[in-house]
Amino acid sequence: MHFEFSPEDEAFRQEVRQFFKENVNPEVARYSFEGCHPPPREVLRQWQKVLHARGWGAPHWPEAFGGTDWSPLRKHIFLEELVNADGLDYGWQGTHMMAPVVIAFGNTWQQETFLPPLLAGDTFWCQGFSEPNAGSDLASLRTRAELDEAGTHYIVNGQKIWTSDAKIADWGFFLVRTDTTVKPQRGISFLLIDMKSPGITVRPIISIDGGDGLAEVFLENVRVPKEHLVGEPGMGWTYAKYLLEKERTSSAFIYFNKRELEKAKAIARLEKIDGVALIDTPAFSRRLAAIEVDILGLEWSVLRILSKETLRDNIDAVVSTLKVRGSELQQQVTELQIDALGPRALRFYDHGPNRKAHEPSAADELWPAYVPGRSNMYFFQRASTIYGGAREVQKNIIAKLAFGL
Ligand SMILES: Cc1cc2nc3c(=O)[nH]c(=O)nc-3n(C[C@H](O)[C@H](O)[C@H](O)COP(=O)(O)OP(=O)(O)OC[C@H]3O[C@@H](n4cnc5c(N)ncnc54)[C@H](O)[C@@H]3O)c2cc1C
Structure with missing residues (x-):
């Protein structure tokens, strides 16, 4: 290499x-x-x-x-x-999740209808997979889609949860059960649903960072034209797996981790203890170096996959390892920022429905420009070891694929 x-x-x-x-x-x-x-x-x-x-x-x-x-x-x-x-x-739900599936398995009408407005920034999408009792165990999802008597529309009933960005989404791609007589994975289909359809209720969930990006989505007798089913009925599980495999290295969050590490360094250069910049104190610099080394190691693992180096281990196990390490580092690096800020991290910056980007004044010595958002980000990252595949489940995958346990 x-x-x-x-x-x-x-x-x-x-x-x-x-x-x-x-x-x-x-x-x-x-x-x-x-x-x-x-x-x-x-x-x-x-x-x-x-x-x-x-x-x-x-x-x-x-x-x-x-x-x-x-x-x-x-x-x-x-x-x-x-x-x-x-x-x-x-907006990855549209460009990185729905679109690759529609490109690979959708028909020309679907590609011509849904992709150009997404590319132009005129539509936003959300991902309706998880349900109250179907997260890690997604195959047990229960939202039902049944064809009406005329055979022209699916009637969808059920509930989704943790749907990111549902409140700004025009469309959602949903996993729905169209057949209850076959094994769970075989009865799931991939349906594109207009979020303005009658029968859809979006109820925001306020997350620990104060944000309102997550939601519960209730579907009650929602009529969806049959043409909005992607590919074959019953193949939704296969398509969902395909979309998760498309972005094998994104789960490392390497770009985020590198950028946030630089922010932690910048803060530690400006914050002082007894006149000494935090970055020059042995305890902080040792901790920072340990995280930096781990991020560098993670970056090389990503580059190995991208450069198609022959891997010793099973690729799916490696991808799960990237997810575990990447998400843990997201938490560590944002925690480092919080610790560097000290008491300044305590101020709450509203990221709720009425938020505006904060525009700190350069003259504001107490709350300088690097403060807003740091604690929000720290809190949001508590979820990074859950979304996109919970840590324990990833570890099960690694144990099974890499060690045959
Ligand atoms: C911020 C955020 C954004 C999200 N965005 C979306 C979205 O846009 N669309 C969407 O569809 N979903 C989304 N999700 C949902 C996410 O995919 C699920 O939360 C995740 O898959 C875990 O499922 P769960 O919440 O039902 O937890 P559970 O699966 O119930 O897990 C609970 C705990 O049990 C552990 N556990 C579960 N099974 C096992 C096992 N077999 N062995 C050992 N431990 C186990 C888990 O690791 C976890 O610690 C989001 C979640 C969050 C937090």
Whole structure:
């Protein structure tokens, strides 16, 4: 394995970096910096339009659909630079989850109807998989979709929970049970549902960071045209697995971890104890170094997968390891920021329904610009070892695949 990027990839990095330098406006940067879940829809819409105008609205899609056909390494560089520049890295449910499934298994009508408005920033999506009694054990989901007598519409009844961004979503991709007579995984289908349909109720869940991005979604006799079923009935489980496998390395949250580590360092350079910068105190610098080493190790694991190095271990076990380590580091690095802030971390910055990006004054010595959002982010990251596959479940996968237990 080479330890350097090629000159072409480095040139590409400079091009991307320059673009973000010129196009990430202060409002976008502020929402990203504060880690709002979600930022206002209009801010997201305008930001997506900026990316789309440059042809980078969904770089990971095939070129034929408006993507780029970049190599995995270039997509990695792009995302690293985007996150580093505090560009908004949001709305993955549509671009990274629904779209790859519709591209691979949807029909031409679905591709032409749903992909262009998403790319242009005019529609937002949510993911309706989890239910009150079906999270880790997703195959036991109970939301039912039955064809009506005319055979033209599915009638959907049930409840979803923890649906991120349901409140700003125009559409949702849902896993629903269309057949109760076969084994659980075989009776699940993948349905695209208009969130404005009669019978849908979205009830926000306020999370520990004060955000209102999560929701319960109730579906009561919701009529969904049959044309909105992706692929074959009963194949939803296979498609869901496909979408989770598409982004094998994203579970490491490497871009987030690197950026937040730099923020922790920046805070520790400015915060002082008895006139000494925190970063120069042995206890703090030792802790910071330990986390930095772990992040570097994680980054190399990601790069190994991206450069298609032959792996000694089962790839699915490696991906689960990335998720476990990446999510733990998300918690450690945000905790480091909180500890660096000391009492300043105690102030609550409202990320609820009426929030605005905070615009601290440079002259505000008590609450400098690096304070807002740090504790919100710390609290939100408590969930990182749960969403996208809970830690214990990932460890079960590792035990099974890597060690045959
Ligand atoms: C912030 C956030 C955003 C989310 N966004 C979405 C979204 O947009 N769409 C969506 O569909 N879902 C979403 N989820 C839901 C998420 O996928 C589930 O929370 C997750 O899969 C865990 O399921 P659960 O909450 O039912 O917990 P459970 O599965 O009930 O797990 C509870 C605890 O038991 C442990 N456990 C479970 N099974 C085992 C086992 N076999 N062995 C050992 N331990 C086990 C788990 O590790 C966990 O600690 C989100 C969750 C969060 C927290």
